[in-house]
Amino acid sequence: MxxxxxxxxxxxxxxxxxxxxxxxxxxxxxxxxxxxxxxxxxxxxxxxxxxxxxEKDEFVYHEMLAHFPLMSHESPKDVLVIGGGDGGTIREVVKHPEVERAVLCEIDPRVTAVAREYLPSVAAGLSDPRVEVLHEDGIKLVQDHEGAFDVILIDSTDPVGPAVGLYSPEFYAACKRALRPGGIVCAQSESPFVNGDVVRRVAQSVKANFSACQLYLAPLPTYPSGFWSFTAGADHELPQDVDKARAERLATRYYTAEMHKAAFALPPFAKALVE
Amino acid sequence: MxxxxxxxxxxxxxxxxxxxxxxxxxxxxxxxxxxxxxxxxxxxxxxxxxxxxxEKDEFVYHEMLAHFPLMSHESPKDVLVIGGGDGGTIREVVKHPEVERAVLCEIDPRVTAVAREYLPSVAAGLSDPRVEVLHEDGIKLVQDHEGAFDVILIDSTDPVGPAVGLYSPEFYAACKRALRPGGIVCAQSESPFVNGDVVRRVAQSVKANFSACQLYLAPLPTYPSGFWSFTAGADHELPQDVDKARAERLATRYYTAEMHKAAFALPPFAKALVE
Known part of the structure; x- marks a missing residue:
């Protein structure tokens, strides 16, 4: 059977x-x-x-969501992750020695508890002393913290139910206020093959608030279409060339300084979604 | 229902x-x-x-299998496609004005006939006057044509049944003999996530016969894991920078000169399969 x-x-x-x-x-x-x-x-x-x-493919998602924006920032000291209750994104965030404080804001405490028990390799980073775990609404948390973070990562579920607000231009405006000067916001933004409307919506929300908006892509076998997108926003040009030695210290299986640079090359069909 | x-x-x-x-x-x-x-x-x-x-995702596969090797060759006049009876790879091959003769060697005439009838947008290139369609065993055809081709594309099914021989070092040795000096061979080589053994096998077969072996990757939603690999071989270094104007004339939705260069950046987990 x-x-x-x-x-x-x-x-x-x-x-x-x-x-x-x-x-x-x-x-x-x-x-x-x-x-x-x-x-x-x-x-x-x-x-x-x-x-x-x-367990098999999470490294791609978590490395790409965390390292692309963190390596784009010279000194990411305070980092906020919204969603991502399994801890995988935080695990990658705390690989950066520059990080002094990493706040995980996951609305559902049970997701975090279950991940700690059943997915210890993913939840590992949650025990880092720099990590603070909050079980609140990410939208409210962002509104309440002005100029508090260097990088905000939006590791949300799909745009249905409670996560809908995380895709709106108003939320990105609040993220901008919650960032310090030079700050970077980065979100998972669904599949360019089967969620073109979401890719477009996130880009519009980012562009409404930030001067730079960069889409980048990575494979994710267990997500719809097997191919996923991320969208980063900032008020300065995002660097294509990042510090190689710093990237190598992260001990990654997908992200590298070379992959970072290569991520700026987009296939025309995906580029068309954000232009 | x-x-x-x-x-x-x-x-x-x-x-x-x-x-x-x-x-x-x-x-x-x-x-x-x-x-x-x-x-x-x-x-x-x-x-x-x-x-x-x-219809929705074939452009990625066919563009990447055809244009990466063809753009790596200064003047691909004679091109052989083994397998690929649907005609999608040939459609991309004949976009290159340099091509004078494109031979499609598909063992099953019914695949080609069915594609012509039901998938005309894929089979379109088969009607190009430069195209010759043969329904033979690709292994034998390669053995019988010494120094006849500039580029050989292996657009095979999975390594089970009749396609098994297309993955062996002996077949790549025959491809090498069938190529002119400066020739390039390129094969679809399955998923780096779930067919690591095949990725490895193709790389070994290429390396046993050619001095240069380049793995490159692309998303393919309807193939296992949604992420696919291709392996190119040649006896000269494969160029990372290709002619931008020449690439733009191909009117593609995935492949560009920028994507070509970016393809040389490989995630460590995939690189490890071919080292």
């Missing part, structure tokens, strides 16, 4: 992983949380039927 | 597209051929239950 864990993607696609053991299942105040061991992608966490993180 | 077209990938993954109409189904001498209209990826051709080509 075979057990399959399957995500219905945008109504017209589905992606499934053959499962070994169901380790945990609960309905939190915010969503259904499911942890399953799969054969092809190792341990997997699903939220409301959507693949959030898998 | 919903109709789903689904591929079981490597036993432990599955990818499905919701289908509208089944347009064609036959069992040829070589394989089962299925053409279906899907909601998310347009018209799709499956061979033996494996997604081969979809």
């Amino acid at each position: 075979e057990l399959w864990l399957e995500e219905l993607q945008l109504g017209n696609m589905r992606f499934g992983l053959r499962a070994d053991t169901v380790l945990h299942r609960e309905v939190s105040r915010f969503q259904e949380i499911l942890v399953v061991d799969t054969y092809a992608f190792g341990r997997v966490m699903m939220l409301d039927g959507t693949f959030q993180v898998t | 919903e109709l789903w077209l689904e591929e079981l990938q490597l036993g432990n993954m599955r990818f499905g597209l919701r289908a509208d109409t089944v347009l064609h189904r036959e069992v040829s001498r070589f394989q089962e051929i299925l053409v279906v209209d899907t909601y998310a990826f347009g018209r799709v051709m499956m061979l033996d239950g494996t997604f081969q080509v979809t």
Whole structure:
């Protein structure tokens, strides 16, 4: 008998992983949380039927969301991560010795607790002494912290339900106020193949508030279409060439200074979404 | 009622597209051929239950397989495509005005016939007067043509059944003999995420016969893991900088001179497969 864990993607696609053991299942105040061991992608966490993180491919997402903006900043001391309750983005953030304080603002405390228990390699960074974990609404937190951060990372779920507000121009205006001069905001912005409207919406929200807006792309096998986008915003030109020695110290499997530079080359079909 | 077209990938993954109409189904001498209209990826051709080509994402695969090696050659006059019976790779090859003769060697005449009828936008290039379509065994054809081609493209199915021979060092040795001096061979080489063994095998076969071996990557939503690799071989260094004006004339949606250069940056996890 075979057990399959399957995500219905945008109504017209589905992606499934053959499962070994169901380790945990609960309905939190915010969503259904499911942890399953799969054969092809190792341990997997699903939220409301959507693949959030898998042991096999999470490194690409977390490295690209964290290191592209952090390496674009000369001295990222205070970093805020909104969402990302599994801790993977924070794990990458605290690899930077420049970081003095990393705040994780995840609305659902159960996501963090479940990740600590079942996905220790992902949640590892949460125990770093520089990390502060808050379970609040990220939108309110950003509004309440003016000029407090050097980098804000938006590691949100899809633009449905509570995460919708994280895609609006008003939220990016609040992020701008929460940043110090020279600050950088960066968000996961969905698939250029199947969520072109979201890619466009995030770019518009960033451009409405920042002079520079850079889309960049990376593969994510367990997310719809297997190819994902990130959007960075700043009020200065984002550097294509970053410090190689600094990048090498991060001990990464996807991100490098070379990959950083290469990320500025965009295929015309994706470039067209943000122009 | 919903109709789903689904591929079981490597036993432990599955990818499905919701289908509208089944347009064609036959069992040829070589394989089962299925053409279906899907909601998310347009018209799709499956061979033996494996997604081969979809209207929505085929441009990435065909552009990257054809233009990377052709743009790496100063004057690609004679080009051979092995496999690729749908015609998509040939369509990109004949965009190069330098090409005087493009030979398509597809073992199954029914694939070509079905593509001409049901996927005219993919098969378009097959009608170009410079194109010669042969329905033979690619291995034998290569053995019989010494010093005949400037570029050989291996657009094969997965390394099972009749395609296995196309992954061997002996086949690449024959390709080398079939190439003129300065010639380039380039093959699709499967997913760096889930077919690491194949990526490695192709690199070994290329390296056993050519002094230069370059892996490069591109997204392919309907192939396993959504991320694909290609491997190019030559007896000279492959150029990172190609003629921008020449690239622009190709009217592409994924490939550009900038994307060509960026393709040389490889994530460490993929680089490790070919080192």
